[in-house]
Amino acid sequence: MPDYTTYTLVCSEEHRELLIALLADAGMEAFEETEEVLIAYAADTAGTDWPVVFRELQRRIPFAYEARRLVQRNWNAEWERDFAPIRIGDRLSIRASFHAPQIGVARELVIDPKMAFGTGHHATTHMMCELLLDYFAAQPQGVSVLDYGSGTGVLAILAKQLGARRVDAVDIERPAYESTLENAVQNGVKLDGVVHGELGDVPAHR
Secondary structure: OOOEEEEEEEEOHHHHHHHHHHHHHHOOOEEEEOOOOEEEEEEHHHOOOHHHHHHHHHOOOOEEEEEEEEOOOOHHHHHHHHOOOEEEOOOEEEEOOOOOOOOOOOOEEEOOOOOOOOOOOOHHHHHHHHHHHHHHHOOOOOOEEEEEOOOOOHHHHHHHHHOOOEEEEEEOOHHHHHHHHHHHHHOOOOOOEEEEOOHHHOOOOO
């Protein structure tokens, strides 16, 4: 297992998606977003001169960054220690497989993020879960859903559980693609399409 370097990047929210896409194209392996910063992970064995890449990108996008090298660690143990279940009222809980089921909720997702990100803790994912719960409570018919940037597959899996006719998921990151597949199986859901790639790689459906 290679050592990794993390890059903590500070940029405006309007530039984040573009920065993530450009860094992914350059070979950055994974990303984590908080409200304040973007954290990117690169394997030291990749051979990319990241300071040079960052200087080139800074000509297009204003951002600052700080690097920190990470030695080999048991990452599963790290996130198991810090990862806590979340709950949306009595309607939904999202937990990892090593957590005990929560009592008094109508539905739960079991999500093991591993090397992918997105377990419902980020405000946008949390709000999208609420939106899906509200939307499908009205019992719409024939709904198709695309989870764009699926991460661990939380939204795709939830949409399929709630009754969407067709659900597709796509993510540019290989760990996210693999995590979506694994978590779908773990939750007893068969997604209609899971794509490792970009939006244009998702087949068109009617």
